[in-house]
Amino acid sequence: MYNYTSIAEQFSLPNRVIKVREFGNGNINDTYLVTTDSVVEEYFVLQRINTHVFRQPKLIMQNMRAFTEHMRQRAKDEGYGWKMPRVLAAQDGQDFYVDSDGNFWRAISFIHGAQSFDIIKDIPHARQVGLALGMFQYLISDLPIAKLNDTLEGFHIMPRYLQNFDTVYSKNGFKPNAEERYCLDFVRARRDWAHVLEDAREQGKLPIRPVHGDPKVNNVMIEERTGNAISLVDLDTVKPGLIHYDIGDCIRSGANILGEETEQWEAVHFEPDIGAAILEGYLTQARYFLVSADYDYIFDSIRLLPFELGLRFFTDHLAGNVYFKVKHPEHNLQRALVQFKLTESIEAYEGAIRKIIQVMVSRAT
Ligand code: GN1
Ligand code: MG
Numbered sequence: 001m002y003n004y005t006s007i008a009e010q011f012s013l014p015n016r017v018i019k020v021r022e023f024g025n026g027n028i029n030d031t032y033l034v035t036t037d038s039v040v041e042e043y044f045v046l047q048r049i050n051t052h053v054f055r056q057p058k059l060i061m062q063n064m065r066a067f068t069e070h071m072r073q074r075a076k077d078e079g080y081g082w083k084m085p086r087v088l089a090a091q092d093g094q095d096f097y098v099d100s101d102g103n104f105w106r107a108i109s110f111i112h113g114a115q116s117f118d119i120i121k122d123i124p125h126a127r128q129v130g131l132a133l134g135m136f137q138y139l140i141s142d143l144p145i146a147k148l149n150d151t152l153e154g155f156h157i158m159p160r161y162l163q164n165f166d167t168v169y170s171k172n173g174f175k176p177n178a179e180e181r182y183c184l185d186f187v188r189a190r191r192d193w194a195h196v197l198e199d200a201r202e203q204g205k206l207p208i209r210p211v212h213g214d215p216k217v218n219n220v221m222i223e224e225r226t227g228n229a230i231s232l233v234d235l236d237t238v239k240p241g242l243i244h245y246d247i248g249d250c251i252r253s254g255a256n257i258l259g260e261e262t263e264q265w266e267a268v269h270f271e272p273d274i275g276a277a278i279l280e281g282y283l284t285q286a287r288y289f290l291v292s293a294d295y296d297y298i299f300d301s302i303r304l305l306p307f308e309l310g311l312r313f314f315t316d317h318l319a320g321n322v323y324f325k326v327k328h329p330e331h332n333l334q335r336a337l338v339q340f341k342l343t344e345s346i347e348a349y350e351g352a353i354r355k356i357i358q359v360m361v362s363r364a365t
Helices: 002-010 056-077 124-141 158-172 180-191 193-202 243-254 273-288 292-296 298-319 329-350 350-364
Strands: 017-022 030-036 043-049 102-111 210-213 218-223 229-232 240-242
Touching: 002 017, 002 030, 002 043, 002 102, 030 102, 030 273, 043 329, 056 102, 102 158, 124 210, 124 218, 124 229, 124 273, 158 180, 158 193, 158 298, 180 298, 180 329, 210 243, 243 273, 243 298, 243 329, 243 350, 273 350, 298 329, 298 350, 329 350
Parallel strands: none
Antiparallel strands: 017 030, 030 043, 043 102, 210 240, 218 229
């Protein structure tokens, strides 16, 4: 459908493009790995930005320039072996290329010698995933939020998602099946509590800071040689927000060892040991910038983010799959069920998880 080679060549010259293949399994953008004949930069990542979701993709590129340079410099100054993807310029010197159909393409460097995983392999991996988030937030923590555009308005803002859900549901006029009924009841039972983080922000308890926005397990790059996390990729949602969105998202994605795409949603559960290891890794770096109120909302964030994601999937299911890419018509319903089951399991373990948080926090502070 697209002439991938000629699009890739917008970013590869003077090198020749040898191959372009699909890469990763993002739910929003289309991602490709480009192989070139360059000896220094054999691969790079080419992406078509979904402009229905990201309506101002140029703002994303502006952000990426600003924070990747800032973070790269800080990592260097402080002696961390941390890598930030580089934005690759197109032939005309811009940070992107718009094709004749108006598609928005951009290229970023590939992190060599590293790979990512959809599911946590073991406890050391879990620790590295948490550490990656702590490192990312640490390196960006001194970048003034005024330097970051809001690339996706309303992202992670729970009251907005609830409003959107109500609008879609009231227009839908459908007869729910048993699974949809479960989801409807699930949302109803938790909707009043779900404002917890935004309330804390409004009350001045939690500050707005730069966040990653999407620190799930498969965005953490693990160095093959050492097993250490060396980068956190997928940077479109880096913008001002609450660091708790990141904490909850990272832990909900890692501690669900069946993965978010499993069809066995009834078996989905939270693995406390993995959650603990992620938190432990996170705090080794995050303790340098967290303040005491931040710790008070860690449990809420772990419970809220899977609920939020489940609600977003469920809303999209009701809306006819207009936001997340799907492989079959019930895909978003299945994904919602997975996240709701995970939330339920977190609720069942609340006492144990709160104890883990206490132990990890007292060790780190
Ligand atoms: C989307 O496209 P991808 O897979 O990187 C979504 C995240 C969700 C994630 C769930 C901009 O990310 O918020 O957590 O799916 N990104 C956006 O897998 O909505
Ligand atoms: Mg993403």
